[in-house]
Amino acid sequence: MKTIIEPFKIKVVEPIRMTTREEREIILREAKFNVFNIHSSHVLIDLLTDSGTSAMSSLQWSAIMRGDEAYAGAESFFHFQRTLRELTGFDHILPTHQGRASERILFELVGGKGKVIPNNNHFDTTRANVEHSGAEAIDLVIDEGKIPSSRHPFKGNIDIKKLVALIERVGTEHIPLCMVTVTNNSGGGQPVSLENLRAVRKVCDQYQIPLFLDACRFAENAYFIKLREPGYQNISVRKIVHEMFDLADGATISAKKDGLVNIGGVLLLRDEELAQRADALLILTEGFVTYGGLAGRDLEAMAQGFQEVVEEDYLEYRIRSTAYLGERLIKIGYPIVEPPGGHAIYIDAGQLCPHIPPKEFPGQALVCALYRAGWIRAVEIGTLMFGGEGKIAPLELVRLAIPRRVYTQSHIDYVVEVCEELYDNRSQFAGLRLTNNPPFLRHFTAAFAELN
Numbered sequence: 001m002k003t004i005i006e007p008f009k010i011k012v013v014e015p016i017r018m019t020t021r022e023e024r025e026i027i028l029r030e031a032k033f034n035v036f037n038i039h040s041s042h043v044l045i046d047l048l049t050d051s052g053t054s055a056m057s058s059l060q061w062s063a064i065m066r067g068d069e070a071y072a073g074a075e076s077f078f079h080f081q082r083t084l085r086e087l088t089g090f091d092h093i094l095p096t097h098q099g100r101a102s103e104r105i106l107f108e109l110v111g112g113k114g115k116v117i118p119n120n121n122h123f124d125t126t127r128a129n130v131e132h133s134g135a136e137a138i139d140l141v142i143d144e145g146k147i148p149s150s151r152h153p154f155k156g157n158i159d160i161k162k163l164v165a166l167i168e169r170v171g172t173e174h175i176p177l178c179m180v181t182v183t184n185n186s187g188g189g190q191p192v193s194l195e196n197l198r199a200v201r202k203v204c205d206q207y208q209i210p211l212f213l214d215a216c217r218f219a220e221n222a223y224f225i226k227l228r229e230p231g232y233q234n235i236s237v238r239k240i241v242h243e244m245f246d247l248a249d250g251a252t253i254s255a256k257k258d259g260l261v262n263i264g265g266v267l268l269l270r271d272e273e274l275a276q277r278a279d280a281l282l283i284l285t286e287g288f289v290t291y292g293g294l295a296g297r298d299l300e301a302m303a304q305g306f307q308e309v310v311e312e313d314y315l316e317y318r319i320r321s322t323a324y325l326g327e328r329l330i331k332i333g334y335p336i337v338e339p340p341g342g343h344a345i346y347i348d349a350g351q352l353c354p355h356i357p358p359k360e361f362p363g364q365a366l367v368c369a370l371y372r373a374g375w376i377r378a379v380e381i382g383t384l385m386f387g388g389e390g391k392i393a394p395l396e397l398v399r400l401a402i403p404r405r406v407y408t409q410s411h412i413d414y415v416v417e418v419c420e421e422l423y424d425n426r427s428q429f430a431g432l433r434l435t436n437n438p439p440f441l442r443h444f445t446a447a448f449a450e451l452n
Contacts, residue, residue, distance in 0.1 A: 004321050004409055007313040011058060016044055024372055032447035033368055033432055035377045044375035045407065045415055050343045051216075052098075052256035052263060053403035056301060060260070063304045067297030072288050076296035076303075083303040087238070087310070088245040090268040092275035094282055095292030095299060099216055099254025100125040102267040104132075105281050106212070106252060109274065110176035111135040118166055119179040119214070120145070120158045121186035124385055126179070126214055126252075128441050135176075138166060145187045146394055148337045148348045153228040155337075156184030156221075157196040163203055172207045181214040182221035182244065186381060188397070189217070189322075189341020191224035194232070194243060201247045210249040210271070216257040218244060220342030223315040238310045250274075257343070260305030260404060264298050318342070321412070322402055328416040332423050343401055349382065350396030353429050358383045358392045360431025360451060366398045366422075368450075369429050374418030385443045 019042070031037035040046065046053065068074040077095065084093045096102045103126055111117070111133025120141040122130065130137040140162045144152035158180060167175060180200060184190045204211040222240040226232050232240060245251065249271065255264035267282075269275040279289050286293035294302075308314065319342055326340030329347070337346040349356075349363040356362035363380035370376040379385075382396035400415070436447035 004317065004324055006321075006405070006408060007317050008057070008405060017041075018044065019375055021372065024375055028368060028371055032435065033364070033450060034443075034446055034448060035367055035371055035379070036444050038371070038377065042375075043371075043377045045411055046377045047344075047400040047402060047415070048377045048379050050257060050401040050403050051254060052261075053406060054256075054260045054262065054305075055403070055405040056260065056262070056305070057308060057405075059308070060301045060304045063300040064297040067295060067300050069296045072290055074290055074296045074299070076299040077290040080299040080303040083306055084266065084268070087241060087306055088251070088268060089242055090245065090251075090270065092269040092272075092278075094267040094269070094275075094278055094289065095294055095302075096265040096267060096282070096286055097293035098256055098263060098265040099252055100129065100265075101286055101293065102252040102254075102265045103129040105267060105278050105285070106250070107133045107135065108281060109277050114174055115176055116166070116170050116174050117177065117179060118158075118163055118175065120156050120181055120184050120192065122179075123181060123185045123214070124441055124443070126181070127386075132440070139186075140166065141184065141187050145184065145190060148188070148335060148346075148351070148395065151338055153191075153339070154193040154196060154224075155190035156182065156187055156192040158192075158200055160196075160199050160203060163200065167203070167207050167209070172209060175207075175209050177210040177212050177250070178204055179212045179214055181216075183217045183224070183342050185216070185343075186386070188337030188346040189220075189344050190337070191221045191228070191342065193229050194225055194240070194247075195229065197244060197247050211247065213244070213248045213251040215245070215248075215251040215268075216254040217343055218251075218253070219258045219309040219315060220318065222310070223312070223319055224342060226312075227319070237312055237315060241310060255302045255305065258306075258309045259302050260309050261298065261301045264294055264302045266302075318404065321409070324409070325400065325402070325412050325415065328412075329419055332416070332420050334419065334423065337397065345400045345402075346381065347398045347400070348395065349380075349398045352426055355427060356429065356431040358387070358396055360433065361396075361448075362429075362431065363396045363398045364432055364448065365429040368432075369422055369426075370398075370418065373422050374414070376415060376418055380443060384446065388437075388442065 113134035115135035335348040363382040432448040
């Protein structure tokens with residue numbers, strides 16, 4: 001069918017309001033040109049992130065009423081644990097309040113000065129937690145993953161030769177684990193193939209290095225495998241998910257993505273000794289091991305969300321509706337990361353705005369233009385997010401992240417119309433200079449002045 005039909009009915013609605021360009025100009029300047037500082041009530045279409053912004057199902061809301069709020073041994077935890085064990089095959093399952101808490105626990109235990117963590121591409125919080133521990137985060141994505149126009153089906157893959165070269169150069173004693181992000185968020189939401197995961201596993205076995213997944217979007221990655229990897233077209237997504245996790249020694253998950261909830265995270269571990277140390281740190285900083293900083297109702301919502309996310313009708317709609325936005329933008333003339341990713345469309349702002357040098361943040365200039373023109377909030381993934389101290393990011397991207405089960409096709413058509421208007425005026429976008437430059441995750445709290 002040509003029409004993308006949302007595989008759900010809308011039962012509850014939340015009003016959003018329109019505004020004038022004059023109002024938006026005032027709001028943007030008061031926010032110091034950082035859209036993280038803008039109140040959500042001042043946003044019409046919010047594409048800042050797909051993290052924690054999902055609409056929960058009627059079954060998830062009903063599951064919330066079953067929440068057991070006991071401090072220890074809550075039945076909601078054991079329901080959550082059974083669901084994750086069935087889905088992933090892991091025995092040691094630690095709930096956390098969100099994915100970065102899982103990352104903090106993991107890298108506090110295995111990171112440290114002199115350590116090196118390879119990945120296809122670390123995302124912002126992962127890199128920050130690695131570096132906060134004193135370790136070095138190294139990106140080893142394949143060369144095709146650095147070329148936005150490349151149509152390689154698995155641009156999130158790790159370059160195996162580069163991985164081996166890194167291990168040989170720094171020594172296995174300095175690499176506590178290898179990580180693979182599925183899908184590869186910083187690289188345009190691009191998937192990783194099972195063939196590549198098996199190759200990484202083989203290298204890790206050879207050098208006795210644990211393999212971990214950053215599995216925030218594991219279900220979307222599994223659906224791409226079903227669509228694109230030979231031999232998997234007739235295999236269920238649930239089985240593909242299990243095969244992905246079977247290859248790993250551990251995983252961090254933000255349930256705010258493919259858990260379809262507004263808060264929650266998971267740390268999965270196989271090693272008994274590491275799991276015991278993680279339990280102790282969890283108790284110290286998050287809460288007892290059977291609630292991990294969450295209410296019982298949150299655990300129930302997560303358990304239901306992890307079951308719903310592997311439903312193939314949902315995943316078909318999810319991947320197709322994201323591709324729809326990408327295809328419309330390409331038709332206008334926008335350079336994007338191709339093929340469209342699973343959770344977002346990434347516009348190549350560097351190519352779109354060649355008159356703005358990286359040091360003047362072309363991605364942030366486009367983010368401001370989107371808000372001015374259409375009250376749309378997006379996020380820069382370029383030199384603002386991954387630069388600093390004179391470093392220039394390899395790509396200047398703007399991510400349009402689509403919340404799960406929130407917007408209809410008419411909302412996306414509105415985004416397309418705004419982008420069409422902006423495309424004809426892109427030469428007028430102004431660069432920015434930093435007036436506040438925080439040392440960590442600066443894109444969240446940085447302040448700017450607009451250049452003439």
